[in-house]
Structure formats: structure tokens, C-alpha cells
Amino acid sequence: MNASVxxxxxxxxxxxxxxxxxxxxxxxxxxxxxxGYQAFMDTVDVLVMGRHTYETVLSFGAWPYETPVVVLxxxxxxxxxxxxxxxxxxxxxxxxxxxxxADRGLTHAYVDGGRTIQRFLADGLIQRLTIxxxxxxxxxxxxxxxxxxxxxxxxxxxxxSFPNGLVQHRYAVVAE
Amino acid sequence: MNASVxxxxxxxxxxxxxxxxxxxxxxxxxxxxxxGYQAFMDTVDVLVMGRHTYETVLSFGAWPYETPVVVLxxxxxxxxxxxxxxxxxxxxxxxxxxxxxADRGLTHAYVDGGRTIQRFLADGLIQRLTIxxxxxxxxxxxxxxxxxxxxxxxxxxxxxSFPNGLVQHRYAVVAE
Numbered sequence: 001m002n003a004s005v006x007x008x009x010x011x012x013x014x015x016x017x018x019x020x021x022x023x024x025x026x027x028x029x030x031x032x033x034x035x036g037y038q039a040f041m042d043t044v045d046v047l048v049m050g051r052h053t054y055e056t057v058l059s060f061g062a063w064p065y066e067t068p069v070v071v072l073x074x075x076x077x078x079x080x081x082x083x084x085x086x087x088x089x090x091x092x093x094x095x096x097x098x099x100x101x102a103d104r105g106l107t108h109a110y111v112d113g114g115r116t117i118q119r120f121l122a123d124g125l126i127q128r129l130t131i132x133x134x135x136x137x138x139x140x141x142x143x144x145x146x147x148x149x150x151x152x153x154x155x156x157x158x159x160x161s162f163p164n165g166l167v168q169h170r171y172a173v174v175a176e
Numbered sequence: 177m178n179a180s181v182x183x184x185x186x187x188x189x190x191x192x193x194x195x196x197x198x199x200x201x202x203x204x205x206x207x208x209x210x211x212g213y214q215a216f217m218d219t220v221d222v223l224v225m226g227r228h229t230y231e232t233v234l235s236f237g238a239w240p241y242e243t244p245v246v247v248l249x250x251x252x253x254x255x256x257x258x259x260x261x262x263x264x265x266x267x268x269x270x271x272x273x274x275x276x277x278a279d280r281g282l283t284h285a286y287v288d289g290g291r292t293i294q295r296f297l298a299d300g301l302i303q304r305l306t307i308x309x310x311x312x313x314x315x316x317x318x319x320x321x322x323x324x325x326x327x328x329x330x331x332x333x334x335x336x337s338f339p340n341g342l343v344q345h346r347y348a349v350v351a352e
Contacts, residue, residue, distance in 0.1 A: 011307070011321075011330060011345075011347070012189065012320075012321035013188065013189045013321070024327065121313070122315075131187070133345070135329070135330035135331060135332050135347060136327055136328065136329050136330060137297070137321060137324055137327065137328040137330065138324070138327055139321075139322070139323045139324030139325070139326070139327070139328075140323055140324075144188075145187075145188035145189070145313060145315075146315070147315045147316055148313055148314070148315030148316075149315075150315075151200065151312055151313065151314055151315070152312065152313040152315075153311070153312050154187060154311035154312060154313065154341070155311060155341060156311050156337060156341035156342075156343060159335065159337050159343050161332060161335050165330070165331060165332035166332075167332060167335050167343075167345060169309070169343060171187070171311060
């Protein structure tokens, strides 16, 4: 089971303001530039996110995912209004969650949300990180990264920049 | 008076471990690659750093700077052993420090050290940021960035990557 991160951060490493706001992300510019999102999603067969990220997604209105979503939560969650949305709640240690998904024949999880990413990284379960850096400093907010039991060495796979100043890096986590 | 930052960080935004260690920076690889450091230093006529960074530099042994150094400190500082090292202590608000240096005909300050960079950024005194991202997550350490009174928008000037996986971005701070 592979697990990847695909996320945008401010240059100072925040994925959202303290209140979850992402108003600082670039607004669609009329082009169909999606920063590689759809190409990435095409490789993913399940999303894994925390309850907080899930509730943020729900608050946006229309359910955005065709891919099945697993929400990590110890209490029950609201379901999306869309009948065809596939949302399932799970609870447990990250390694166990991925094992349960692998047992179903799933092969590539998109791990999303700050705390969830941090937990999976700390447990050595992430293989790929695609980080898109937005040219702004927020000063405070919800951080992408957090404490780790030890250094995590990365290998830069590629990097590219966009006309609006976004820079995207793809890293592989170097196995311990 | 222009002021620039030129610094390396881990992907999770640390410039040193908690104890100041920079063992995670790439070791010289026998090439003369300096990641643009000398070209940058050639544009600088004064370094401004905090006492903590200064003491770290002193601990390295041989004094590395030909450029005059201003150390921000409210108490007296040790001088380098090297007779030709130019080190001067100053204290005061960042804007006042830069004004004093400008009054001497200096034109471009290299602002270094986490807390000092944060103070100068918060006061809107930095025009250029060159950030070199090392492909490692440390989990904890001394952060490059800190709280700000408001968002700081940046313009990406250029980006380049190196064979060892370092990625360097140059940003201009967008005037408020």
C-alpha cells in the first residue's frame, strides 16, 4: 500500500489559517491549470483524511471527490448530501488503517489534512510528498508538518514553477 | 537601504536543530558549488545578525566574513580573535538599525539568524528572500519564520534545483 501527500502550503509552512481559511490560495485564473491535481488523483484509489479536514470539505458545499474517502474519527460523522459520495469512517493507528485498505485490494492512498499527514509521516507510512508552495507568508495558521520521532530524509524527484509564482516539489521519502 | 535574507531551511522550515546544530546541511561534495552564496555576498556591504547567530558563528572557529558584521545585542559581545574581522554591536529597533547603516553610505544588508529575520520581516524591512530548501524533515528546531502582523505577499523571481536535491527560490517581498 503506497501513501502520498499532495498539498499546498504558504512559504512559512501553513496549510490553512487558524480558522481553516484558505483565502490565500490562488484563485482560478481562467486557465485549466490544476497544478497536477487530476493527474495525481488518477493514481489514487482512496483518500484518507481527518475529521477536521472532512468537515471543512463538507462546508464547501458540492462533494468534490469521485474517489472513496475514509474519514479518521472516533465518533460518528455526518454524511454528504450527495447519494453517490463514498464516505466511510474508520478509527485506529495509521498502519492498521492502511492494512485494512490494502486488504480490500486498494493500492494508493492520498493522505490529507495536517494532523493526519503528520501522524502518517511520523509512522513512516508516506512514500511521496508533492508540496506546492504559495508565495505568501501567513505568520500563523495550521502547520503542514509537526514533530517526528527522527529525521525523515527525502529525495527530490522534480520541481516546477508556475506563472503565478507557485512552486511545486515532488519528493520521495527515503526508506529508513 | 535594501535588506536581504539568504538562508537554508529543512523542508519543514527549520534553520537549525533546537541546540543550533546544522549537521543536516549537505556536506561539501568536492565541487565548488556554493549555491550562489559568493555571488550574493558580493552584493552585500554589511551583515546584520542576532547575538545567538553570532555566537554560533564564533564557535565555528575561523572567522568567515570579509564583510563588516553588525551584531544586535543589548549586552557586550566577545570579539573574534582575527584582527581584521569587523564586528560592531548595535541595539535598537530594526528600522533604526538600517537607518544608521544607510547614514554611513551602506546600501545592502544581509540579515541573518531566525529571530532577527523574523523581526525585520515583521517590520516590512526585507526586500529579497533567497531560501534554499534541504530535502529533510527535522520535526523540530529553530524556525526560519515566525508571527507577522499581517500576510506578506511575495513574488517568485526564480527557482533552481541542485543534483543533491536542494531547491533554491528567490522571492521579492511585494510592497504593502
